[in-house]
Amino acid sequence: MGMFFNLQLNSLEDLLLVELNDLYSAEQQLCDALPEMMEAATSPLLKAAFKSHLQETQRQKSRLEQIFVDLGKPAKNITCQAMKGLIAEGSEIISAEGSDEVRDAALIGAAQRVEHYEIAGYGTARTFANQLGYDNVVRLLQMTLEEEAQTDKKLTQLAEENVNVHASQKFGSSS
């Protein structure tokens, strides 16, 4: 949601548009933030994951633009406050001092919070679009939702691998 002054919620369509505008702002902010996260990551695998997620995020943003065209409602210029907070957290990690591996683990955690935000948002929007019978919108939202869930899964795998390496070093295991 993003600072709609005098927010009007008269119909489910109003609410769907609020959710879509919120997600659009979220994707835009993420397109701006991911290059910095990519730069800050040390592990080549994590860098590659952020790079591929940036390309995916750009496609997801275009998909939302397509939805606004389909609905005949232009996107509004709002700022999703939650994504702003999520990205502020990512910036703190980027500028953190200490171990590269620990920072990588922290970056993965920040990215997973972002994915979960989007999963909740896209899931909510899809439910409303479905009830309104907007089949094409549902189809486009569902595509993004599946990609976000996949990204979250990939990040979990990277976290476990990264953490395993780190923990084995910490405890001096030879595994």
Place this chain on the structure above:
Amino acid sequence: MGMFFNLQLNSLEDLLLVELNDLYSAEQQLCDALPEMMEAATSPLLKAAFKSHLQETQRQKSRLEQIFVDLGKPAKNITCQAMKGLIAEGSEIISAEGSDEVRDAALIGAAQRVEHYEIAGYGTARTFANQLGYDNVVRLLQMTLEEEAQTDKKLTQLAEENVNVHASQKFGSSS
């Protein structure tokens, strides 16, 4: 994450503490925000869900306090920026004009974003605690994680029921 100036990430334990402090601030902010969301909800079922989630959130906050005692590290006074943004979004909905049912649907969507934030945060913290061999911490985090997932599921059910009622009114169905 919450405005740690000169964030130091030297070890996985440092990172676990950052995650736990972030979650602690998130739960505190949520304890303050849920009574207003409960007040704003129109559906008695949704009011009851927020009331029961407030009690649960207070228990989850106590569980984190127990973890800080176990680890011998006092909680820090930080503000989780992402939860601040999530709650700002909730406040916009609370003050929205229009249909009570549509506002209820919007409140559910806001609450689900909060749940997903917590699911990602607790999942990350649990992974780190597990790698550090802090079994009691893992057990406590896992309890909360399961409760959050359950709450998210309950909210999805409420959203579907609420939206179904609304959609049938909108389209004049007699179902």
